[in-house]
Amino acid sequence: MTETDSGKKSIWKRFRNVFTANETFHENEVQANKLGTLVMALSGVVLVIVLILFSVGIFKTSKDLTGPLIQGIIETGAVTVICMIFKYDRKWLKWLLVIVMAVVYAGLDGVFTHKAAILMAIPVIFSARYFSRKLTVFTTVITSGTFFISTLWGSVNGLFDLNIVTLPEGTRMISKGGFLDQAVLDTGFDRKSLVWDAFVYNYIPKWMLFFIISLISMDIANKGRRMVLEQHERDVEKSLIESELDLARRIQSDMLVTAFPDDTAGNGFDIYASMTPAREVGGDFYDFFMIDDTRLGLVIADVSGKGIPAALFMTRAMTLIKASAGQWQRPEEVLADVNNKICENNDEEMFVTAWFGILDTVTGNLAAANGGHEYPLFRNAQEDFSMIKDKHGFVLGGLPGTTYTGYEMDMEPGSCIFLYTDGLAEAQSEAGVFFGTDRVLDVLNKEPCASPEKIISGMARAVKDFTGDARQFDDLTMMCVRFTGRGKRTLRVAADIENIEKVTELVGEVLKGTDCSCQVRDKINVAVDEIFSNIAKYAYAPGKGDVTVSAETDKDRESITVTFKDNGKKYDPLEVNDPDVSLSADERTPGGLGVYMVRKLMDDVSYEYKDGQNILKIKKIIK
Amino acid sequence: MLDIEKELSDKELVVKLEGRLDTATAPGFEEALEEEFDKAEGLTIDMENVDYISSAGLRVLLAAHKKMSPKEGMKVINVNETIMEIFDIIGFSDILTIE
Numbered sequence: 228m229t230e231t232d233s234g235k236k237s238i239w240k241r242f243r244n245v246f247t248a249n250e251t252f253h254e255n256e257v258q259a260n261k262l263g264t265l266v267m268a269l270s271g272v273v274l275v276i277v278l279i280l281f282s283v284g285i286f287k288t289s290k291d292l293t294g295p296l297i298q299g300i301i302e303t304g305a306v307t308v309i310c311m312i313f314k315y316d317r318k319w320l321k322w323l324l325v326i327v328m329a330v331v332y333a334g335l336d337g338v339f340t341h342k343a344a345i346l347m348a349i350p351v352i353f354s355a356r357y358f359s360r361k362l363t364v365f366t367t368v369i370t371s372g373t374f375f376i377s378t379l380w381g382s383v384n385g386l387f388d389l390n391i392v393t394l395p396e397g398t399r400m401i402s403k404g405g406f407l408d409q410a411v412l413d414t415g416f417d418r419k420s421l422v423w424d425a426f427v428y429n430y431i432p433k434w435m436l437f438f439i440i441s442l443i444s445m446d447i448a449n450k451g452r453r454m455v456l457e458q459h460e461r462d463v464e465k466s467l468i469e470s471e472l473d474l475a476r477r478i479q480s481d482m483l484v485t486a487f488p489d490d491t492a493g494n495g496f497d498i499y500a501s502m503t504p505a506r507e508v509g510g511d512f513y514d515f516f517m518i519d520d521t522r523l524g525l526v527i528a529d530v531s532g533k534g535i536p537a538a539l540f541m542t543r544a545m546t547l548i549k550a551s552a553g554q555w556q557r558p559e560e561v562l563a564d565v566n567n568k569i570c571e572n573n574d575e576e577m578f579v580t581a582w583f584g585i586l587d588t589v590t591g592n593l594a595a596a597n598g599g600h601e602y603p604l605f606r607n608a609q610e611d612f613s614m615i616k617d618k619h620g621f622v623l624g625g626l627p628g629t630t631y632t633g634y635e636m637d638m639e640p641g642s643c644i645f646l647y648t649d650g651l652a653e654a655q656s657e658a659g660v661f662f663g664t665d666r667v668l669d670v671l672n673k674e675p676c677a678s679p680e681k682i683i684s685g686m687a688r689a690v691k692d693f694t695g696d697a698r699q700f701d702d703l704t705m706m707c708v709r710f711t712g713r714g715k716r717t718l719r720v721a722a723d724i725e726n727i728e729k730v731t732e733l734v735g736e737v738l739k740g741t742d743c744s745c746q747v748r749d750k751i752n753v754a755v756d757e758i759f760s761n762i763a764k765y766a767y768a769p770g771k772g773d774v775t776v777s778a779e780t781d782k783d784r785e786s787i788t789v790t791f792k793d794n795g796k797k798y799d800p801l802e803v804n805d806p807d808v809s810l811s812a813d814e815r816t817p818g819g820l821g822v823y824m825v826r827k828l829m830d831d832v833s834y835e836y837k838d839g840q841n842i843l844k845i846k847k848i849i850k
Numbered sequence: 851m852l853d854i855e856k857e858l859s860d861k862e863l864v865v866k867l868e869g870r871l872d873t874a875t876a877p878g879f880e881e882a883l884e885e886e887f888d889k890a891e892g893l894t895i896d897m898e899n900v901d902y903i904s905s906a907g908l909r910v911l912l913a914a915h916k917k918m919s920p921k922e923g924m925k926v927i928n929v930n931e932t933i934m935e936i937f938d939i940i941g942f943s944d945i946l947t948i949e
Contacts, residue, residue, distance in 0.1 A: 724873050727873060750932060756872040821905035824940060
């Protein structure tokens with residue numbers, strides 16, 4: 228990296244560069260430093276062994292080598308300790324190591340001369356471990372220098388190398404016992420004459436071999452460097468892909484609604500869902516959305532394949548279903564439309580299985596159609612969960628023009644539908660046994676009345692317990708919807724008598740799913756008529772304004788409450804005195820009758836004035 | 851919605867109602883009666899097919915009852931349970947002639 232542009236830099240910078248490590252090689256450097264420390268420590272150990280062998284007399288030389296050996300032990304030991312103190316993690320340690328090696332081994336070379344020629348190779352081979360040609364070149368140079376000095380010095384002061392001794396013709400030697408070199412010296416041989424010979428016969432051949440080793444080391448350093456860089460590049464790319472995958476997974480999970488409304492706001496339903504992808508991104512999805520004020524669209528689907536392609540396809544299917552749900556009234560029409568749209572552009576032959584349902588959150592009527600998806604599990608009010616073997620149409624994206632069969636169910640309050648993908652029944656234990664729909668039903672029916680959230684978390688726990696440490700093969704997606712029967716309908720209309728019919732229709736729809744008798748309904752209608760007409764006539768007179776009417780049943784659908792809100796003149800109808808209903812026809816006046824009737828016909832009537840609004844509530848017990 | 855069917859024979863007016871006699875429909879009912887009051891001596895209102903009646907409707911009935919009292923009177927027939935209950939609540943069952 229730094230070699231390419233180093234030409235432009237000052238010598239100082241180049242020099243300083245030598246001491247700075249590329250981040251990429253940092254970890255490798257630490258490892259190499261450890262190796263260097265080990266080499267130093269081992270060298271020290273070898274020297275200790277040699278020293279021992281000398282002192283017990285196994286090694287014998289003509290010179291006493293105890294001093295240089297101890298010096299070597301101290302030097303290698305010191306470097307080992309320094310490296311350990313700095314935890315091998317300093318940029319300059321590599322330089323220290325190669326320099327000390329070049330010096331220490333040269334020192335030993337000066338003493339042992341021909342007996343330790345191989346020492347010269349150690350620093351340069353070691354330097355290759357750093358994958359820096361620069362360091363190896365440096366080591367080559369410095370080792371050449373230190374060994375040049377040690378070879379010349381050693382020829383005079385080290386062990387006597389008899390190989391290079393040339394004696395004058397006719398020289399006679401007399402041995403006094405002991406090593407040969409002493410006999411040679413006894414002839415009056417002057418070792419100083421050996422300096423040149425040591426250079427020519429020892430240093431040059433040794434250096435040429437050393438240079439070959441050096442070249443090999445340089446190549447190893449170079450290749451090693453390139454490999455590390457390539458590896459690093461691949462790692463960077465890989466982590467980039469991984470972070471993109473992670474992002475994709477997050478985008479995908481963001482697409483899935485995770486804010487689950489419960490029925491506290493009077494939606495008419497509780498819902499919960501979860502999606503656990505087998506890989507980072509999956510092809511399963513669930514979706515729910517209000518198609519209009521009262522109809523809840525429910526989707527559970529499984530895209531063929533997994534990973535990014537499945538996720539991409541999933542977003543398309545999800546968007547198409549939602550768009551079609553707004554255009555078509557019936558689930559089977561929605562599926563047919565989505566199927567055709569997917570088929571239009573599907574060269575990859577991907578498909579999606581989907582169950583689509585529309586729940587009327589007021590009446591509990593559930594219309595659904597199935598495009599090759601798992602059978603939904605359903606429980607009606609007090610019953611247990613069981614499988615609805617609905618008629619399957621073909622998968623979406625399979626064949627253009629496929630038609631689907633819709634079906635309808637009436638969900639009583641408390642009824643629950645559980646939807647899932649094949650990842651649930653096909654979850655496998657470590658022994659390879661499938662979880663299976665029977666187990667799913669068992670788990671559901673242990674506590675069939677639980678809230679959707681509890682049902683799903685309970686199921687997830689059961690699956691986890693069953694699969695243990697086995698790998699998750701397929702995405703696992705579940706959705707559970709409970710119809711609470713507390714559906715609320717709201718209507719905002721102009722306070723005009725003409726709109727009474729709209730209001731009574733609204734009330735009629737809310738009452739549709741209840742056991743309300745005609746008589747009760749008529750009484751409610753009378754009350755609605757009285758109140759609405761009162762507002763229409765007086766609240767805004769002589770101007771105009773709106774009335775918001777909402778109708779809802781209680782949880783058990785045993786009563787209905789209709790609320791009227793208007794921003795007109797403050798008026799509490801409950802303050803009006805009751806008319807005297809015992810008067811004769813001639814004495815009677817029509818006024819005050821309406822409110823009186825409302826109070827008589829309804830079970831509860833309340834009024835409050837809040838935030839500039841008249842709020843009148845009437846409640847009628849149905850059962 | 852309220853359908854009004856009138857039949858005048860021998861000064862006896864029979865009005866058959868079908869639908870809701872509420873605030874929206876009562877004015878139409880009142881108008882229909884006004885047209886015939888002068889011609890009729892007696893009035894019968896058949897409420898068999900009336901779903902419910904609101905105070906506006908009751909007001910028309912009361913007015914008609916008062917108008918017909920000097921003549922041969924008014925009677926209401928085929929009153930269903932809900933409407934009867936309403937008549938009871940407001941004391942109309944004692945005033946009107948209900949058969």
